[in-house]
Amino acid sequence: MRLHSTTSGSGDRHVGLIHGLGGSGATWKPLIDRMLATGGYTVTTLDLRGHGESDRAPSYTLDDLAGDVVEALPTGLDSVVGHSLGGAVLVRAVARLQPERAIYLDPGFELSLPTTGFKGRAFWAVPPLSLGVMGLLQARRSAPQRAALDPSIRELMKRAQQQFDAKMAVGIFREVAFHPIAIAAPAVPSTIVLSDESPAVLPGSMAAALEREGWDIRRLAGIHHDMQIEDPDRTFAIIEDVL
Secondary structure (H helix, E strand, C coil): CCCEEEEECCCCEEEEEECCCCCCHHHHHHHHHHHHHCCCEEEEEEECCCCCCCCCCCCCCHHHHHHHHHHHCCCCCCEEEEECHHHHHHHHHHHHHCCCEEEEECCCCCCCCCCCHHHHHHHHHCHHHHHHHHHHHHHHHHHHHHHCCCHHHHHHHHHHHHHCCHHHHHHHHHHHHHCCCCCCCCCCCEEEEECCCHHHCCCHHHHHHHHHCCCEEEECCCCCCCHHHHCHHHHHHHHHHHC
């Protein structure tokens, strides 16, 4: 599927950005503003299928999303950055994209959802209900952080949610929960940046195992999952340091 993309800036370093579930390329604006202000970056954002200005689709597997990204981004970029779902997509596309470095912000590598025993059967018996309750609880926890954002950023996030094809969510959550990534050396030099909320998408035991395989693991203390929106300065500082 042909994805909607936007390229900004004319700097020497070309970086691709892949948003998370329910987001869009536009929601990277706080981070993009920091990158372009340096004059050193060209930035390409994508709207994944079923998100933003990209079309909705009959199928939303992670392999589908990864294939779209491979078609949309040039190979050999200086870096590709994936947040949350974008990280789960990037890890499946990165060997074909071959950026100089991949950067994963709280990537969805393994969800902290029950998959076995009674709890697993109960949770996945009616997944729209289970995931809906989980989403409401998360929204309540994140409300103070959202309220502190600039109104223009809140509006971008609201619009992204309105454009999002919500019927894809159950399948994506199920796929990540039941098929976490394999513990192996990274296909390209790779950095994972973890927030205080990272155990929900990448358990500490997995982070430690990936680090032993050669992944660069970094942590931003005192920050929540949407780190690139909540604290774009600290997030950009890590990207700058990595590149």
